Amino acid sequence: xxxxxxxxxxxxxxxxxxxxxxxxxxxxxxxxxxxxxxxxxxxxxxxxxxxxxxxxxxxxxxxxxxxxxxxxxxxxxxxxxxxxxxxxxxxxxxxxxxxxxxxxxxxxxxxxxxxxxxxxxxxxxxxxxxxxxxxxxxxxxxxx
Amino acid sequence: xxxxxxxxxxxxxxxxxxxxxxxxxxxxxxxxxxxxxxxxxxxxxxxxxxxxxxxxxxxxxxxxxxxxxxxxxxxxxxxxxxxxxxxxxxxxxxxxxxxxxxxxxxxxxxxxxxxxxxxxxxxxxxxxxxxxxxxxxxxxxxxx
DNA sequence: CGCCGATGCGGGCATATACCCATATCATGA
DNA sequence: TCATGATATGGGTATATGCCCGCATCGGCG
Numbered sequence: 001x002x003x004x005x006x007x008x009x010x011x012x013x014x015x016x017x018x019x020x021x022x023x024x025x026x027x028x029x030x031x032x033x034x035x036x037x038x039x040x041x042x043x044x045x046x047x048x049x050x051x052x053x054x055x056x057x058x059x060x061x062x063x064x065x066x067x068x069x070x071x072x073x074x075x076x077x078x079x080x081x082x083x084x085x086x087x088x089x090x091x092x093x094x095x096x097x098x099x100x101x102x103x104x105x106x107x108x109x110x111x112x113x114x115x116x117x118x119x120x121x122x123x124x125x126x127x128x129x130x131x132x133x134x135x136x137x138x139x140x141x142x143x144x
Numbered sequence: 145x146x147x148x149x150x151x152x153x154x155x156x157x158x159x160x161x162x163x164x165x166x167x168x169x170x171x172x173x174x175x176x177x178x179x180x181x182x183x184x185x186x187x188x189x190x191x192x193x194x195x196x197x198x199x200x201x202x203x204x205x206x207x208x209x210x211x212x213x214x215x216x217x218x219x220x221x222x223x224x225x226x227x228x229x230x231x232x233x234x235x236x237x238x239x240x241x242x243x244x245x246x247x248x249x250x251x252x253x254x255x256x257x258x259x260x261x262x263x264x265x266x267x268x269x270x271x272x273x274x275x276x277x278x279x280x281x282x283x284x285x286x287x288x
Numbered sequence: 289c290g291c292c293g294a295t296g297c298g299g300g301c302a303t304a305t306a307c308c309c310a311t312a313t314c315a316t317g318a
Numbered sequence: 319t320c321a322t323g324a325t326a327t328g329g330g331t332a333t334a335t336g337c338c339c340g341c342a343t344c345g346g347c348g
Contacts, residue, residue: 017262018269020192023176025288026170027335029163034336045304047173048164062326069168074305076327081303091256097313097326118161125162129287143273173307178306184292189334218335220297224331241296241343 029125036121040114042087047118049078050111053088053101060098082107173269174209180265184258186231191262193222194255197232204242225253 033044042050042130053059061079065072079101082088087107093100103111177188186194194210197203205223209216223245226232231251237244247255 002288017177017195018266018273019170019177020146022166022170022173023189023192023334026163026166027213028288029166031336033161033163043303044161044163045167048161048167049159060326069171070304071306072327073307073329076329078304093326094252095314095326099327122162125288129162143270144172167304175306187333204296214334215336216297217299217337220299222334239296239344243297 002088032124033121036117037114039117040110041085042110044116044118044121045078046082047111047114049075050082050087050103050107053081054103054111055106058091058102060093060100061071064101100125162244164167176268177262177265181258183261184254185229186254186258188229188262189222189244190226191255191258193219194226194231194247194251197223198247198255202235202244202246204237204244206242208245 030044033047037047039041049064049068052064056063056067059067061075062072064079065075068075070078075097080091081086083090087110088106089102089104090099091102092098174188177191181187181191191228193212196208200208201209203211205219206216208223209219210218214222220243223232225236226274227234231254232247233248234243235246236242
Protein backbone atom coordinates (compact mmCIF):
# COMPACT_ATOMS: atom_id res chain seq x y z
CA UNK A 1 0.00 0.00 0.00
CA UNK A 2 2.96 2.24 -0.31
CA UNK A 3 2.09 3.62 -3.73
CA UNK A 4 0.34 6.95 -3.78
CA UNK A 5 0.73 7.45 -0.05
CA UNK A 6 1.63 10.96 0.97
CA UNK A 7 3.02 12.71 3.97
CA UNK A 8 1.62 16.00 5.15
CA UNK A 9 4.27 18.49 6.06
CA UNK A 10 4.70 22.12 6.88
CA UNK A 11 4.56 22.92 3.24
CA UNK A 12 3.16 20.99 0.33
CA UNK A 13 2.85 17.27 -0.06
CA UNK A 14 5.95 15.10 -0.07
CA UNK A 15 5.98 12.61 -2.88
CA UNK A 16 5.98 8.89 -2.34
CA UNK A 17 9.10 8.88 -4.49
CA UNK A 18 12.07 8.51 -2.17
CA UNK A 19 14.24 10.46 -4.49
CA UNK A 20 11.82 13.35 -4.88
CA UNK A 21 11.37 13.38 -1.12
CA UNK A 22 15.13 13.50 -0.56
CA UNK A 23 15.53 16.25 -3.12
CA UNK A 24 12.84 18.29 -1.44
CA UNK A 25 14.39 17.73 1.97
CA UNK A 26 17.77 18.76 0.62
CA UNK A 27 16.34 21.93 -0.89
CA UNK A 28 14.53 22.85 2.28
CA UNK A 29 17.48 22.29 4.56
CA UNK A 30 19.73 24.08 2.09
CA UNK A 31 17.49 27.13 2.34
CA UNK A 32 17.67 27.00 6.14
CA UNK A 33 21.46 26.76 6.28
CA UNK A 34 21.95 29.26 3.48
CA UNK A 35 19.92 31.83 5.34
CA UNK A 36 21.87 31.20 8.52
CA UNK A 37 25.13 31.80 6.65
CA UNK A 38 24.07 35.02 4.93
CA UNK A 39 26.00 37.18 7.42
CA UNK A 40 29.31 35.66 6.31
CA UNK A 41 28.51 35.75 2.61
CA UNK A 42 28.73 32.07 1.76
CA UNK A 43 26.17 29.33 1.27
CA UNK A 44 26.07 25.88 2.82
CA UNK A 45 27.59 24.20 -0.22
CA UNK A 46 30.55 26.56 -0.07
CA UNK A 47 30.82 26.16 3.70
CA UNK A 48 30.87 22.38 3.36
CA UNK A 49 33.42 22.52 0.57
CA UNK A 50 35.67 24.89 2.49
CA UNK A 51 35.60 22.63 5.53
CA UNK A 52 36.62 19.72 3.35
CA UNK A 53 39.47 21.75 1.92
CA UNK A 54 40.56 22.80 5.41
CA UNK A 55 40.53 19.21 6.63
CA UNK A 56 42.32 17.85 3.61
CA UNK A 57 45.01 20.51 3.70
CA UNK A 58 45.94 21.08 0.10
CA UNK A 59 44.00 18.56 -1.96
CA UNK A 60 44.04 18.43 -5.72
CA UNK A 61 40.75 18.96 -7.50
CA UNK A 62 40.45 15.25 -8.16
CA UNK A 63 41.10 14.41 -4.51
CA UNK A 64 38.61 17.03 -3.42
CA UNK A 65 36.06 15.63 -5.83
CA UNK A 66 36.52 12.19 -4.28
CA UNK A 67 36.19 13.59 -0.77
CA UNK A 68 33.11 15.59 -1.62
CA UNK A 69 31.57 12.87 -3.77
CA UNK A 70 31.09 15.39 -6.55
CA UNK A 71 32.03 15.42 -10.19
CA UNK A 72 35.52 16.77 -10.72
CA UNK A 73 34.32 19.45 -13.08
CA UNK A 74 31.80 20.56 -10.50
CA UNK A 75 34.56 20.88 -7.93
CA UNK A 76 36.65 22.86 -10.36
CA UNK A 77 33.90 25.38 -10.96
CA UNK A 78 32.88 25.64 -7.30
CA UNK A 79 36.46 26.15 -6.25
CA UNK A 80 36.87 28.89 -8.83
CA UNK A 81 33.91 30.71 -7.31
CA UNK A 82 35.59 30.53 -3.90
CA UNK A 83 38.80 31.76 -5.50
CA UNK A 84 37.03 34.77 -6.99
CA UNK A 85 35.69 35.48 -3.52
CA UNK A 86 39.24 35.39 -2.19
CA UNK A 87 38.51 32.48 0.14
CA UNK A 88 40.77 29.85 -1.39
CA UNK A 89 43.92 29.77 -3.44
CA UNK A 90 44.56 27.51 -6.37
CA UNK A 91 48.14 26.56 -7.13
CA UNK A 92 49.86 24.16 -9.45
CA UNK A 93 51.19 21.10 -7.67
CA UNK A 94 54.48 19.29 -8.07
CA UNK A 95 52.72 17.34 -10.76
CA UNK A 96 52.06 20.22 -13.09
CA UNK A 97 48.78 18.72 -14.13
CA UNK A 98 47.42 19.03 -10.64
CA UNK A 99 45.76 22.10 -9.18
CA UNK A 100 45.99 22.11 -5.40
CA UNK A 101 43.50 24.06 -3.35
CA UNK A 102 44.18 25.72 0.00
CA UNK A 103 42.17 28.01 2.21
CA UNK A 104 43.27 31.63 1.97
CA UNK A 105 43.57 33.68 5.16
CA UNK A 106 40.18 35.20 4.41
CA UNK A 107 38.87 31.70 3.96
CA UNK A 108 39.99 30.62 7.40
CA UNK A 109 38.47 33.73 8.85
CA UNK A 110 35.17 33.24 7.06
CA UNK A 111 35.07 29.62 8.15
CA UNK A 112 35.67 30.62 11.76
CA UNK A 113 32.91 33.21 11.67
CA UNK A 114 30.60 30.80 9.88
CA UNK A 115 30.94 27.98 12.38
CA UNK A 116 28.59 29.34 15.07
CA UNK A 117 26.02 30.26 12.42
CA UNK A 118 26.22 26.77 10.99
CA UNK A 119 25.96 25.27 14.47
CA UNK A 120 22.84 27.32 15.05
CA UNK A 121 21.23 25.82 11.97
CA UNK A 122 22.35 22.37 13.06
CA UNK A 123 20.72 22.87 16.43
CA UNK A 124 17.52 24.07 14.85
CA UNK A 125 17.37 21.04 12.60
CA UNK A 126 18.21 18.73 15.47
CA UNK A 127 15.46 20.24 17.59
CA UNK A 128 12.99 19.99 14.73
CA UNK A 129 13.80 16.36 14.08
CA UNK A 130 14.35 15.05 17.55
CA UNK A 131 17.01 12.54 18.51
CA UNK A 132 15.31 9.50 17.05
CA UNK A 133 14.99 10.96 13.60
CA UNK A 134 18.56 12.14 13.75
CA UNK A 135 19.87 8.64 14.25
CA UNK A 136 17.53 7.43 11.55
CA UNK A 137 18.91 10.02 9.19
CA UNK A 138 22.42 8.83 9.84
CA UNK A 139 21.52 5.19 9.35
CA UNK A 140 19.66 6.03 6.19
CA UNK A 141 22.43 8.09 4.72
CA UNK A 142 24.95 5.42 5.52
CA UNK A 143 22.87 2.87 3.66
CA UNK A 144 22.28 4.97 0.60
CA UNK B 145 29.97 14.57 20.96
CA UNK B 146 28.23 14.97 17.71
CA UNK B 147 30.68 17.40 16.21
CA UNK B 148 33.26 15.96 13.86
CA UNK B 149 31.68 12.52 13.87
CA UNK B 150 31.56 10.82 10.53
CA UNK B 151 29.75 7.98 8.92
CA UNK B 152 31.45 5.52 6.65
CA UNK B 153 29.48 4.71 3.55
CA UNK B 154 29.83 2.98 0.23
CA UNK B 155 31.53 6.02 -1.11
CA UNK B 156 33.29 8.84 0.66
CA UNK B 157 32.62 10.19 4.11
CA UNK B 158 29.28 11.74 4.91
CA UNK B 159 29.57 15.02 6.70
CA UNK B 160 28.27 15.60 10.18
CA UNK B 161 26.38 18.50 8.66
CA UNK B 162 22.78 17.37 8.26
CA UNK B 163 22.35 19.58 5.26
CA UNK B 164 25.47 18.37 3.48
CA UNK B 165 24.43 14.81 4.25
CA UNK B 166 20.97 15.38 2.82
CA UNK B 167 22.42 17.02 -0.26
CA UNK B 168 24.73 14.10 -0.82
CA UNK B 169 21.91 11.63 -0.32
CA UNK B 170 19.77 13.57 -2.77
CA UNK B 171 22.55 13.59 -5.37
CA UNK B 172 23.20 9.89 -4.98
CA UNK B 173 19.58 8.87 -5.22
CA UNK B 174 19.09 11.26 -8.11
CA UNK B 175 21.87 9.49 -10.00
CA UNK B 176 20.24 6.13 -9.32
CA UNK B 177 16.81 7.19 -10.53
CA UNK B 178 18.19 9.15 -13.46
CA UNK B 179 20.02 6.12 -14.72
CA UNK B 180 16.91 3.98 -14.36
CA UNK B 181 14.97 6.48 -16.46
CA UNK B 182 17.51 6.81 -19.28
CA UNK B 183 15.52 4.47 -21.56
CA UNK B 184 12.59 6.90 -21.64
CA UNK B 185 14.72 10.01 -22.02
CA UNK B 186 13.74 11.92 -18.89
CA UNK B 187 15.33 12.40 -15.49
CA UNK B 188 13.82 11.95 -12.06
CA UNK B 189 13.14 15.65 -11.62
CA UNK B 190 11.19 15.71 -14.87
CA UNK B 191 9.41 12.49 -13.99
CA UNK B 192 8.35 13.91 -10.64
CA UNK B 193 7.23 17.16 -12.20
CA UNK B 194 5.24 15.39 -14.89
CA UNK B 195 3.48 13.25 -12.32
CA UNK B 196 2.52 16.38 -10.42
CA UNK B 197 1.19 17.94 -13.61
CA UNK B 198 -0.79 14.79 -14.40
CA UNK B 199 -2.30 14.69 -10.92
CA UNK B 200 -3.12 18.37 -10.88
CA UNK B 201 -4.69 18.30 -14.31
CA UNK B 202 -4.01 21.71 -15.79
CA UNK B 203 -2.28 23.74 -13.08
CA UNK B 204 -0.94 27.22 -13.58
CA UNK B 205 2.78 27.70 -13.10
CA UNK B 206 2.19 29.30 -9.72
CA UNK B 207 -0.01 26.42 -8.60
CA UNK B 208 2.52 23.91 -9.85
CA UNK B 209 5.26 25.73 -7.98
CA UNK B 210 3.23 25.49 -4.78
CA UNK B 211 2.60 21.79 -5.35
CA UNK B 212 6.22 21.05 -6.12
CA UNK B 213 7.57 23.34 -3.41
CA UNK B 214 9.81 25.02 -5.99
CA UNK B 215 10.35 28.59 -6.99
CA UNK B 216 7.92 29.72 -9.67
CA UNK B 217 10.70 30.74 -12.00
CA UNK B 218 12.25 27.30 -11.61
CA UNK B 219 8.95 25.69 -12.54
CA UNK B 220 8.65 27.97 -15.54
CA UNK B 221 12.01 26.94 -16.87
CA UNK B 222 11.61 23.24 -16.12
CA UNK B 223 8.22 23.20 -17.79
CA UNK B 224 9.66 24.87 -20.86
CA UNK B 225 12.23 22.09 -21.14
CA UNK B 226 9.42 19.54 -21.05
CA UNK B 227 7.57 21.58 -23.66
CA UNK B 228 10.60 21.54 -25.96
CA UNK B 229 10.67 17.78 -25.50
CA UNK B 230 7.04 17.64 -26.59
CA UNK B 231 5.93 16.16 -23.28
CA UNK B 232 3.73 18.97 -22.01
CA UNK B 233 1.73 21.80 -23.49
CA UNK B 234 1.60 25.32 -22.16
CA UNK B 235 -1.53 27.34 -22.80
CA UNK B 236 -2.88 30.67 -21.66
CA UNK B 237 -5.62 30.31 -19.07
CA UNK B 238 -8.91 32.16 -18.77
CA UNK B 239 -6.95 34.66 -16.75
CA UNK B 240 -4.63 35.76 -19.50
CA UNK B 241 -1.81 36.18 -17.03
CA UNK B 242 -1.84 32.50 -16.24
CA UNK B 243 -0.01 29.79 -18.15
CA UNK B 244 -1.65 26.42 -17.64
CA UNK B 245 0.33 23.24 -18.12
CA UNK B 246 -1.03 19.93 -19.33
CA UNK B 247 0.59 16.65 -20.29
CA UNK B 248 0.80 16.14 -24.04
CA UNK B 249 -0.05 12.74 -25.49
CA UNK B 250 3.65 11.97 -25.68
CA UNK B 251 3.91 13.02 -22.06
CA UNK B 252 1.30 10.52 -20.93
CA UNK B 253 3.01 7.85 -22.96
CA UNK B 254 6.44 8.65 -21.55
CA UNK B 255 5.04 8.69 -18.03
CA UNK B 256 3.44 5.29 -18.58
CA UNK B 257 6.64 3.80 -19.90
CA UNK B 258 8.63 5.44 -17.10
CA UNK B 259 6.54 4.08 -14.26
CA UNK B 260 7.98 0.55 -14.16
CA UNK B 261 11.51 1.94 -14.45
CA UNK B 262 10.85 4.31 -11.57
CA UNK B 263 9.30 1.50 -9.54
CA UNK B 264 12.43 -0.53 -10.11
CA UNK B 265 14.55 2.23 -8.64
CA UNK B 266 12.11 2.57 -5.74
CA UNK B 267 12.42 -1.12 -5.02
CA UNK B 268 16.17 -0.98 -5.16
CA UNK B 269 16.25 1.90 -2.70
CA UNK B 270 13.75 0.21 -0.46
CA UNK B 271 15.80 -2.96 -0.42
CA UNK B 272 18.97 -1.04 0.27
CA UNK B 273 17.43 0.86 3.15
CA UNK B 274 15.24 -1.77 4.71
CA UNK B 275 11.80 -1.11 6.13
CA UNK B 276 12.92 0.60 9.29
CA UNK B 277 14.98 3.22 7.52
CA UNK B 278 12.15 3.83 5.10
CA UNK B 279 9.76 4.76 7.85
CA UNK B 280 12.48 6.86 9.42
CA UNK B 281 12.94 8.68 6.15
CA UNK B 282 9.25 9.45 5.98
CA UNK B 283 9.14 10.69 9.55
CA UNK B 284 12.22 12.76 9.02
CA UNK B 285 10.99 14.34 5.84
CA UNK B 286 7.68 15.13 7.42
CA UNK B 287 9.43 16.94 10.25
CA UNK B 288 11.76 18.93 8.05
C1' DC C 289 -15.35 53.74 -15.87
C1' DG C 290 -10.51 54.69 -14.96
C1' DC C 291 -6.56 54.35 -11.69
C1' DC C 292 -3.75 51.52 -8.60
C1' DG C 293 -2.39 47.85 -5.85
C1' DA C 294 -2.22 42.77 -6.47
C1' DT C 295 -1.07 38.84 -9.14
C1' DG C 296 1.26 35.92 -12.81
C1' DC C 297 5.17 35.49 -15.75
C1' DG C 298 9.49 36.08 -18.25
C1' DG C 299 14.19 37.18 -18.22
C1' DG C 300 18.65 38.39 -16.10
C1' DC C 301 22.03 36.76 -13.00
C1' DA C 302 24.41 33.38 -10.17
C1' DT C 303 25.43 28.82 -8.14
C1' DA C 304 25.33 23.73 -8.13
C1' DT C 305 25.79 19.70 -10.73
C1' DA C 306 26.94 16.19 -14.39
C1' DC C 307 28.68 14.40 -18.83
C1' DC C 308 31.72 14.56 -22.67
C1' DC C 309 35.62 16.03 -25.35
C1' DA C 310 40.06 18.42 -26.01
C1' DT C 311 44.53 19.54 -24.18
C1' DA C 312 48.55 19.25 -21.29
C1' DT C 313 51.45 16.55 -18.50
C1' DC C 314 53.18 11.97 -16.64
C1' DA C 315 55.04 7.64 -16.58
C1' DT C 316 56.48 3.50 -18.45
C1' DG C 317 57.86 -0.01 -21.61
C1' DA C 318 60.52 -0.85 -25.96
C1' DT D 319 64.98 8.56 -25.17
C1' DC D 320 60.55 8.31 -27.33
C1' DA D 321 55.99 6.81 -28.38
C1' DT D 322 51.75 5.75 -25.95
C1' DG D 323 48.45 5.00 -22.74
C1' DA D 324 47.02 7.08 -18.30
C1' DT D 325 45.87 10.99 -15.52
C1' DA D 326 44.48 15.98 -14.29
C1' DT D 327 42.11 19.87 -15.91
C1' DG D 328 39.39 23.11 -18.58
C1' DG D 329 35.60 24.31 -21.32
C1' DG D 330 31.19 23.41 -23.71
C1' DT D 331 26.52 22.15 -22.98
C1' DA D 332 22.44 21.31 -20.35
C1' DT D 333 19.37 20.92 -16.29
C1' DA D 334 17.99 22.39 -11.63
C1' DT D 335 17.31 26.03 -8.50
C1' DG D 336 16.59 30.70 -6.28
C1' DC D 337 16.24 35.80 -6.10
C1' DC D 338 15.08 40.08 -8.07
C1' DC D 339 13.16 43.26 -11.42
C1' DG D 340 10.15 44.69 -15.05
C1' DC D 341 5.89 44.07 -17.75
C1' DA D 342 1.19 42.72 -18.58
C1' DT D 343 -3.18 41.65 -16.89
C1' DC D 344 -6.81 41.65 -13.09
C1' DG D 345 -9.86 43.42 -9.85
C1' DG D 346 -11.89 46.49 -6.90
C1' DC D 347 -12.63 51.22 -5.21
C1' DG D 348 -13.73 55.94 -5.83
